[in-house]
Amino acid sequence: MDKGNSSAGGPGGDTDGERAVRRDEAVRAAVEQGLLGPGSPIVGLLDVTGIRESAAALRAAFDEVTAPGTPVLHAFAVKATPLVPVLRLLREEGIGAEVASPGELALARAAGLPPGRTVLDSPAKTPAELREALALGIAVNADNPQELDRIDGLMRSAASRSPIGIRVNPQVGAGAIEALSTATATSKFGVALRDEGAREWVVRAYAERPWLSRLHAHTGSQGVPLSLMAEGVAATYALAEEINRRIGRPQIDTIDIGGGLPVNFASDVTTPTYADYARVLKESVPGLFDGRYGLVTEFGRSLLAKHGTVVARVEYAKSAGGRPVAVTHAGVQVATRTVYAPGAWPLRIAAYDGKGRPKEGPEVVQDVAGPACFAGDLLAQAYPLPLLEQGDYAAALDTGAYYFAHHYAYNSLTRPGIYGFAPDGAGGTDFATVRETQTVEEIVAESGGAHAAALTTLRTPGRR
Numbered sequence: 197m198d199k200g201n202s203s204a205g206g207p208g209g210d211t212d213g214e215r216a217v218r219r220d221e222a223v224r225a226a227v228e229q230g231l232l233g234p235g236s237p238i239v240g241l242l243d244v245t246g247i248r249e250s251a252a253a254l255r256a257a258f259d260e261v262t263a264p265g266t267p268v269l270h271a272f273a274v275k276a277t278p279l280v281p282v283l284r285l286l287r288e289e290g291i292g293a294e295v296a297s298p299g300e301l302a303l304a305r306a307a308g309l310p311p312g313r314t315v316l317d318s319p320a321k322t323p324a325e326l327r328e329a330l331a332l333g334i335a336v337n338a339d340n341p342q343e344l345d346r347i348d349g350l351m352r353s354a355a356s357r358s359p360i361g362i363r364v365n366p367q368v369g370a371g372a373i374e375a376l377s378t379a380t381a382t383s384k385f386g387v388a389l390r391d392e393g394a395r396e397w398v399v400r401a402y403a404e405r406p407w408l409s410r411l412h413a414h415t416g417s418q419g420v421p422l423s424l425m426a427e428g429v430a431a432t433y434a435l436a437e438e439i440n441r442r443i444g445r446p447q448i449d450t451i452d453i454g455g456g457l458p459v460n461f462a463s464d465v466t467t468p469t470y471a472d473y474a475r476v477l478k479e480s481v482p483g484l485f486d487g488r489y490g491l492v493t494e495f496g497r498s499l500l501a502k503h504g505t506v507v508a509r510v511e512y513a514k515s516a517g518g519r520p521v522a523v524t525h526a527g528v529q530v531a532t533r534t535v536y537a538p539g540a541w542p543l544r545i546a547a548y549d550g551k552g553r554p555k556e557g558p559e560v561v562q563d564v565a566g567p568a569c570f571a572g573d574l575l576a577q578a579y580p581l582p583l584l585e586q587g588d589y590a591a592a593l594d595t596g597a598y599y600f601a602h603h604y605a606y607n608s609l610t611r612p613g614i615y616g617f618a619p620d621g622a623g624g625t626d627f628a629t630v631r632e633t634q635t636v637e638e639i640v641a642e643s644g645g646a647h648a649a650a651l652t653t654l655r656t657p658g659r660r
């Protein structure tokens with residue numbers, strides 16, 4: 197297998213084609229082995245080979261542009277795929293974790309990630325969270341002056357090994373998806389650098405705190421073009437240079453450039469690649485790579501998206517107003533963004549027959565619907581596919597990040613089981629359980645089942 201290809205990244209790269217072949221084989225094997233069927237009508241599948249390849253491509257891309265010996269920590273943004281076995285697999289591939297809540301930190305720790313490979317960012321850290329992070333020695337990026345005050349207090353009361361930085365918002369502008377654009381003028385994240393007095397405040401904050409050694413920015417996610425991302429990184433680098441110059445020593449030793457590499461949801465081609473981004477950065481911010489700064493990255497979607505597939509059985513095939521509608525078991529509970537904002541988040545759908553083989557036949561424009569009880573619960577609308585029939589399977593592709601790992605409990609639909617897969621070396625596919633299918637008993641328990649009579653015990657005075 198040509199591992200270099202996804203980082204070389206040309207359209208038609210073998211790596212992308214092989215991934216599509218593995219996916220088809222995994223769907224067939226999942227049906228054959230009974231992971232998918234009438235009794236388990238929806239699963240999430242994760243391509244272990246593909247995840248390893250993306251991790252290797254990320255490492256190689258930055259190795260290529262950094263001076264020898266530059267410390268680089270690639271911290272996976274846990275929010276993209278918050279699953280412990282995924283974090284463990286990435287750990288084995290040399291990837292750390294970026295966490296943004298007590299839950300995400302607990303997942304990273306459960307996966308065995310050491311504090312030195314963990315970064316805590318979030319806009320709403322409580323004193324208890326900050327205390328725990330500093331006690332563990334996890335890197336922390338302060339979001340705002342009030343948070344830095346809290347850190348001051350904690351640093352006075354106990355020494356910490358944590359590398360600490362400030363998150364800035366270079367305010368370089370929005371990408372195509374407003375809700376995911378973190379570098380707008382009024383974004384809620386970080387210290388807004390172009391606001392009056394903000395830059396001076398940041399410089400003074402470093403001058404007064406010799407333990408502030410990092411600078412962080414994350415200028416957006418899906419929808420932000422590489423050139424705008426590079427502008428954000430360039431502004432962050434320029435600020436680090438200014439701070440170090442004005443303090444008179446290289447106090448900032450590490451720049452955390454965030455994540456946000458966009459993913460191509462329109463085909464199997466990986467574009468842009470990590471190598472593309474690293475090259476753009478090297479061209480626009482050469483000083484960042486000359487060895488004076490360590491680097492932290494926080495990619496999420498681009499590491500996992502193309503390695504996940506959610507496959508759902510067609511329970512019924514019907515027709516309405518002349519349009520065929522396949523009613524499947526995948527909808528808003530596993531593809532929340534797509535269902536609520538289909539224009540911003542279109543997904544590719546693939547059709548498989550009842551044996552899990554790619555479905556043949558002329559393309560027919562049809563709707564692929566989910567199981568939830570509202571009309572907008574559609575994975576795809578007016579989508580050309582071989583006609584889906586009862587007992588077939590529909591697969592939503594590129595759903596390894598921010599989709600089936602982000603269950604939305606509408607209609608109390610159960611969380612689907614998630615399975616990792618890899619070729620078994622003998623022409624078949626092996627599966628490993630990542631997350632069990634949720635049971636209805638668990639749903640009852642999570643829905644107040646232990647407190648069934650709770651509300652009836654409260655009595656309004658004077659009423660009976």
Ligand SMILES: *Cc1c(COP(=O)(O)O)cnc(C)c1O
Binds near residue numbers: 275317416417495496
């Ligand atoms: C969401 C987020 C990331 C990851 O973004 P992707 O688009 O998934 O790469 C990285 N850093 C921070 C601070 C984030 O909020």
